[in-house]
Amino acid sequence: MRNIAIIAKREFKGYFATPLALVFIVIFLALTGAFAFYVGNFFGRGYADLSPFFAYHPWLFLLLVPAIGMRLWAEERKSGTIELLMTLPVSTLDAVLGKFFAAWAFCGLALALTFPMWITVNMLGDPDNGIIVTSYIGSFVMAGAFLSISACISSLTKNQVIAFIIAATVCFLFTMSGAQLVLNFFQGWAPDVLVDALRSMSFLTHFSAVTQGVIDMKDVVFFGSLIVMWLFLNIIAVEINKGR
Amino acid sequence: MAEMIALSRLTKRFGPLTAVDGIDMKVSRGEVLGFLGPNGAGKSTTMKMVTGFLAPTGGSALVDGIDVTVDPVKAKQRIGYLPEGAPCYGDMTPRGFLNFIADVRALSGKERDKAIDETIERVEIAGVLDQPIETLSKGFKRRVGLAQAILHNPPVLILDEPTDGLDPNQKHQVRTLIQEMAADKAVVISTHILEEVEAVCTRAVVIARGKILADGTPEDLLKRSPLHNAVHVRVAAAAAAAVEGDLKALSVVGAVIREQAGNGYCEFSVTSKSGAPIAPDVAALLKDKGHPVSDLKTEKGALDAVFREITRGPDKKPAEAPHA
Incomplete structure (x- = not known):
């Protein structure tokens, strides 16, 4: 537990040692705002809620979260510091969790900095703040799921760009797996069980349930088990790839 | 422990x-x-x-x-x-x-x-x-x-x-x-x-x-170096043949290798037969015979020569039969 916190602290500070943190946060805030106000028609629709704001989070995370996750392991392997890290008295689990929590906390920080949206909607009307809170939690957990995918894929390559592209693609498939675009591809030949399984993997379906203000156990289990599974794969991938 | x-x-x-x-x-x-x-x-x-x-x-x-x-x-x-x-x-x-x-x-x-x-x-x-x-x-x-x-x-x-x-x-x-x-x-x-x-x-x-x-x-x-405790001698080229003959006659000497001649000098590497120090014997001999020596030093043997010999050793042996 101590080691996880130490590694997470170092990793979290690492985001701020370069312009990465600043660039990321500014872009994230600008895009969430732009999508909510222009594409989501925040003012025009006449409702005091944040659903046009949250609706675009899966799409933003799809691109931005792999950008946070891509460096986690690829950079360590490229620079050789993984040899340093893995010969310190820490377990692979400590290292994987430490890095994941640092990146997740960073996502949380970026998300928290969207608070002016929440203030704005409360000044303009009388929104259901319960829904807003559950939506924020849902958005944060979904970011964690995207991040666990990105972290795992980052440990498969030394190249951050490759890590980013593959992670973004896998995240895209998970986001879209409920959409006809993806399902059509499978419906012709795959058994119904598989198609149903794919449909149930969709981040969009689970996330939109949460943004309606309902925290359903099955959505919690979905995102939770997805994070656990990808982090488990991450540990295996680090063990296999660290010496290469 | x-x-x-x-x-x-x-x-x-x-x-x-x-x-x-x-x-x-x-x-x-x-x-x-x-x-x-x-x-x-x-x-x-x-x-x-x-x-x-x-x-x-x-x-x-x-x-x-x-x-x-x-x-x-x-x-x-x-x-x-x-x-x-x-x-x-x-x-x-x-x-x-x-x-x-x-x-x-x-x-x-x-x-x-x-x-x-x-x-x-x-x-x-x-x-x-x-x-x-x-x-x-x-x-x-x-x-x-x-x-x-x-x-x-x-x-x-x-x-x-x-x-x-x-x-x-x-x-x-x-x-x-x-x-x-x-x-x-x-x-x-x-x-x-x-x-x-x-x-x-x-x-x-x-x-x-x-x-x-x-x-x-x-x-x-x-x-392990063949040059361990060898003595390096430099004499005038004119006396080279006589020095070489005298050194070879010495019982503690293994081999006498003439290295190069130039500027009127000739150099020898004199190896020790047993690996024991031979510099005093060589010096005494050269003094007795009255050969003017311009330089004389003991070699410790170069570690990199030993290293080369040890690490390249198997090359000289016949190749091992490949394992199935």
Whole structure:
């Protein structure tokens, strides 16, 4: 537990040692705002809620979260510091969790900095703040799921760009797996069980349930088990790839 | 327990390639073991297994009696390791980096402050503590890496090419540092700089193709040189033939090799038949015969010649039958 916190602290500070943190946060805030106000028609629709704001989070995370996750392991392997890290008295689990929590906390920080949206909607009307809170939690957990995918894929390559592209693609498939675009591809030949399984993997379906203000156990289990599974794969991938 | 590192039949295969092939080795406190071998001999792979970075394919590595694969975290607590190329987190400052290492090493309170201060002083990085590591010169980077390895005063110190790429002053500094710390530690340094072995090591192990080919003190290795205790003589060219004949007649002399003539001089390498010192005999002979000698010195034998002979040895033998 101590080691996880130490590694997470170092990793979290690492985001701020370069312009990465600043660039990321500014872009994230600008895009969430732009999508909510222009594409989501925040003012025009006449409702005091944040659903046009949250609706675009899966799409933003799809691109931005792999950008946070891509460096986690690829950079360590490229620079050789993984040899340093893995010969310190820490377990692979400590290292994987430490890095994941640092990146997740960073996502949380970026998300928290969207608070002016929440203030704005409360000044303009009388929104259901319960829904807003559950939506924020849902958005944060979904970011964690995207991040666990990105972290795992980052440990498969030394190249951050490759890590980013593959992670973004896998995240895209998970986001879209409920959409006809993806399902059509499978419906012709795959058994119904598989198609149903794919449909149930969709981040969009689970996330939109949460943004309606309902925290359903099955959505919690979905995102939770997805994070656990990808982090488990991450540990295996680090063990296999660290010496290469 | 005096034996800090014990390797038994340690083996590592990468697919069809056997990088380390059943190494047995023990290192005790107070020893500085020079791990020698050509590039690709398996030095780094062995070190990576001892430090728990790579899992062995076979055999075992014990550090202070702890099996590295059974309790890696506990074993790693006892090791200070400088990986090849001294990788450090470039975006951190040496101060931040050492604080991170102190945290991971579970140092706290006064002990922690003392360890950090002493290490900074030891490796002389006080002047660059607040610059990002990536902006430092190679010498400073190496020293930060070394600081990281010695911060917790580990009983086992494993340094993979600690002086590679340093200038002569820095090399000297690092060697002095290793010698200072050696008394109560088991130190393993890998290198292909042979003068380093003579300068700091109490024991040298030569490996090639994953196998140990020689294990002894640097002096033991030197004795394997045909030129060990040979005498180098320079005389006027006019007297060369007479000197050669007289030297060959001397009973302690093995061979007399005429090297080159130039500027009116001729040089001979006179090898010792038994390996024992022969310089007094040679000097006495030349004086008796009245040959004017312009230079006479004893050779210790070059370690790199021994190294070449040991590591290239099998080339001369017929190739082994391929295993099915």
